[in-house]
Amino acid sequence: xxxxxxxxxxxxxxxxxxxxxxxxxxxxxxxxxxxxxxxxxxxxxxxxxxxxxxxxxxxxxxxxxxxxxxxxxxxxxxxxxxxxxxxxxxxxxxxxxxxxxxxxxxxxxxxxxxxxxxxxxxxxxxxxxxxxxxxxxxxxxxxxxxxxxxxxxxxxxxxxxxxxxxxxxxxxxxxxxxxxxxxxxxxxxxxxxxxxxxxxxxxxxxxxxxxxxxxxxxxxxxxxxxxxxxxxxxxxxxxxxxxxxxxxxxxxxxxxxxxxxxxxxxxxxxxxxxxxxxxxxxxxxxxxxxxxx
Amino acid sequence: xxxxxxxxxxxxxxxxxxxxxxxxxxxxxxxxxxxxxxxxxxxxxxxxxxxxxxxxxxxxxxxxxxxxxxxxxxxxxxxxxxxxxxxxxxxxxxxxxxxxxxxxxxxxxxxxxxxxxxxxxxxxxxxxxxxxxxxxxxxxxxxxxxxxxxxxxxxxxxxxxxxxxxxxxxxxxxxxxxxxxxxxxxxxxxxxxxxxxxxxxxxxxxxxxxxxxxxxxxxxxxxxxxxxxxxxxxxxxxxxxxxxxxxxxxxxxxxxxxxxxxxxxxxxxxxxxxxxxxxxxxxxxxxxxxxxxxxxxxxxxxxxxxxxxxxxxx
Numbered sequence: 001x002x003x004x005x006x007x008x009x010x011x012x013x014x015x016x017x018x019x020x021x022x023x024x025x026x027x028x029x030x031x032x033x034x035x036x037x038x039x040x041x042x043x044x045x046x047x048x049x050x051x052x053x054x055x056x057x058x059x060x061x062x063x064x065x066x067x068x069x070x071x072x073x074x075x076x077x078x079x080x081x082x083x084x085x086x087x088x089x090x091x092x093x094x095x096x097x098x099x100x101x102x103x104x105x106x107x108x109x110x111x112x113x114x115x116x117x118x119x120x121x122x123x124x125x126x127x128x129x130x131x132x133x134x135x136x137x138x139x140x141x142x143x144x145x146x147x148x149x150x151x152x153x154x155x156x157x158x159x160x161x162x163x164x165x166x167x168x169x170x171x172x173x174x175x176x177x178x179x180x181x182x183x184x185x186x187x188x189x190x191x192x193x194x195x196x197x198x199x200x201x202x203x204x205x206x207x208x209x210x211x212x213x214x215x216x217x218x219x220x221x222x223x224x225x226x227x228x229x230x231x232x233x234x235x236x237x238x239x240x241x242x243x244x245x246x247x248x249x250x251x252x253x254x255x256x257x258x259x260x261x262x263x264x265x266x267x268x269x270x271x272x273x274x275x276x277x278x279x280x281x282x283x284x285x286x287x288x289x290x291x292x293x
Numbered sequence: 294x295x296x297x298x299x300x301x302x303x304x305x306x307x308x309x310x311x312x313x314x315x316x317x318x319x320x321x322x323x324x325x326x327x328x329x330x331x332x333x334x335x336x337x338x339x340x341x342x343x344x345x346x347x348x349x350x351x352x353x354x355x356x357x358x359x360x361x362x363x364x365x366x367x368x369x370x371x372x373x374x375x376x377x378x379x380x381x382x383x384x385x386x387x388x389x390x391x392x393x394x395x396x397x398x399x400x401x402x403x404x405x406x407x408x409x410x411x412x413x414x415x416x417x418x419x420x421x422x423x424x425x426x427x428x429x430x431x432x433x434x435x436x437x438x439x440x441x442x443x444x445x446x447x448x449x450x451x452x453x454x455x456x457x458x459x460x461x462x463x464x465x466x467x468x469x470x471x472x473x474x475x476x477x478x479x480x481x482x483x484x485x486x487x488x489x490x491x492x493x494x495x496x497x498x499x500x501x502x503x504x505x506x507x508x509x510x511x512x513x514x515x516x517x518x519x520x521x522x523x524x525x526x527x528x529x530x531x532x533x534x535x536x537x538x539x540x541x542x543x544x545x546x547x548x549x550x551x552x553x554x555x556x557x558x559x560x561x562x563x564x565x566x567x568x569x570x571x572x573x574x575x576x577x578x579x580x581x582x583x584x585x586x587x588x589x590x591x592x593x594x595x596x597x598x599x600x601x602x603x604x605x606x607x
Contacts, residue, residue: 021430120307120308120311121311123304123308123311124308124311124312124314124315125315127308127309127311127312127583127586127587128312128315128545128579128582128583128586129542129544129545129546129582129583129586130546131545131546131548131549132545132546132548132563132579132582132583133579135548135563135564135567136316136319136563136575136579137319137322139566139567139570139575140319140320140322140323140572140575141322141324142324212434216436219436219438220436220438220548220549223438223549223552223553224548224549224552224564224567226567236436239438239439239442243442243445243553246442246445246446246450247445247446247449247450247457248450250446250450253439253442253443253445253446254443254446257436257439257442257443260436260439261434261435261436261439264434264435264436265430265431265434268430268433268434269430272430
């Protein structure tokens with residue numbers, strides 16, 4: 001099992017403190033959080049301030065990241081778009097966590113037909129390539145921030161269900177759980193007091209790594225025009241809008257992409273460090289998807 | 294072995310039925326009348342009635358689903374709301390482009406990942422090993438479409454060596470195809486390479502710690518012979534399956550790259566169907582790719598069981 005519940009947060013913090021890449025990842029994430037919350041105030045210009053005389057200007061002291069095809073300040077748009085990525089990442093992984101953990105708990109605890117029905121449902125969702133299913137869901141529900149969150153949440157639900165179910169199956173055989181059952185504790189109480197704290201470690205790791213993949217998925221959806229709608233900025237959308245000008249205005253391709261890369265890298269570094277300490281045998285989302293043979 | 298294959302086959306059929314249900318229900322989620330939405334300003338009553346009848350949308354829901362699965366089993370995925378062409382024909386026309394891109398990407402990935410993964414495991418802890426780990430962390434964190442844009446910027450914009458986008462069929466002009474496929478395949482292949490490097494490294498490391506490897510070394514065999522004859526033969530079994538799964542996931546997962554490079558594959562078809570609200574094409578492309586994905590996973594499992602008989606017994 002993945003460790004005693006009381007030790008989980010302490011071990012997680014210790015893992016982050018003693019691993020230089022994880023420290024770097026944490027610093028980037030903290031900075032990102034600040035930018036996400038205060039991006040609009042930190043931005044040197046308005047995100048939709050069009051300047052027809054200043055289109056496609058290279059980086060300069062006035063515009064450190066240059067201007068786009070409508071003369072808008074790229075730095076301001078990159079800063080404000082951080083909020084979108086974080087919001088979509090957090091909400092979609094929150095949805096996946098909530099639904100996936102509930103499904104996994106029910107399947108692992110009750111087993112039998114409940115397990116069969118729920119987990120075959122998860123197998124079906126797992127059978128689709130991630131982005132394809134997300135695109136299909138957004139396409140029918142209509143593009144936008146909320147539908148992107150729901151779509152990404154749906155496609156990452158099965159991995160949380162599987163991780164939770166595996167944990168529950170292992171914990172339910174432990175003596176302390178059997179003791180709780182024998183003294184007549186209710187299912188809800190046993191799950192809340194004994195099962196959930198003991199499967200927290202793999203779920204923490206999975207959450208961190210899923211955030212990285214969710215942000216990549218959001219960037220891909222907004223690149224396809226299926227995320228947040230213009231004129232609000234999103235990193236993926238900025239790359240799509242700038243792709244036609246990239247050979248003459250390199251800054252349109254470099255800065256939004258670098259922002260996605262740094263964010264995903266930071267989540268991956270923190271997630272890997274947590275996994276090494278809390279749950280060394282767990283696979284990443286990508287590995288699990290790709291090696292589930 | 295036969296029982297294992299039969300069990301996996303039955304599981305896949307059940308999941309495939311579930312997949313058809315999800316794909317079928319997608320159309321039901323469209324707010325309003327999907328035919329009306331798809332026709333938009335091109336609406337005329339005759340076309341509308343014909344499409345509704347041809348799509349079976351005028352029948353009860355259960356009858357629609359049974360009809361959908363029945364037709365899908367015979368290879369009929371409906372007709373496009375836009376062109377009126379059979380969806381199966383449209384998807385099959387686009388498949389070679391996607392396959393050629395996915396296969397090239399996996400080959401490029403192997404070209405990098407195989408030596409890097411093996412060497413970093415054999416020389417674990419060395420500078421090369423650290424470089425390989427940095428590379429694989431970079432690869433799993435970088436969006437493939439950003440790599441594509443950087444590739445366009447450098448190789449098409451600055452150096453002018455390669456075309457920025459477009460497609461030439463392999464059968465028509467192999468050299469033209471190669472120059473067009475290189476950038477998108479490298480962008481996708483980089484991510485695949487980083488995943489494969491991790492797998493190959495950990496697989497080789499695992500075998501290196503086996504007793505029979507120690508025995509081979511104790512017999513005085515040269516380390517190169519130990520690696521080639523004993524380590525690689527065993528370590529590459531799981532890698533073969535991971536490569537196949539990677540290929541399967543790429544066939545359905547290169548939408549963004551196909552859009553970026555104007556590559557007329559199944560991904561681009563899906564995107565175009567979304568833009569045109571051509572729901573039967575969207576459904577058909579998603580179902581086709583998911584079924585292909587399931588089939589390849591099934592083949593991988595059978596292949597794995599064949600290569601490693603312990604799997605079939607479990």
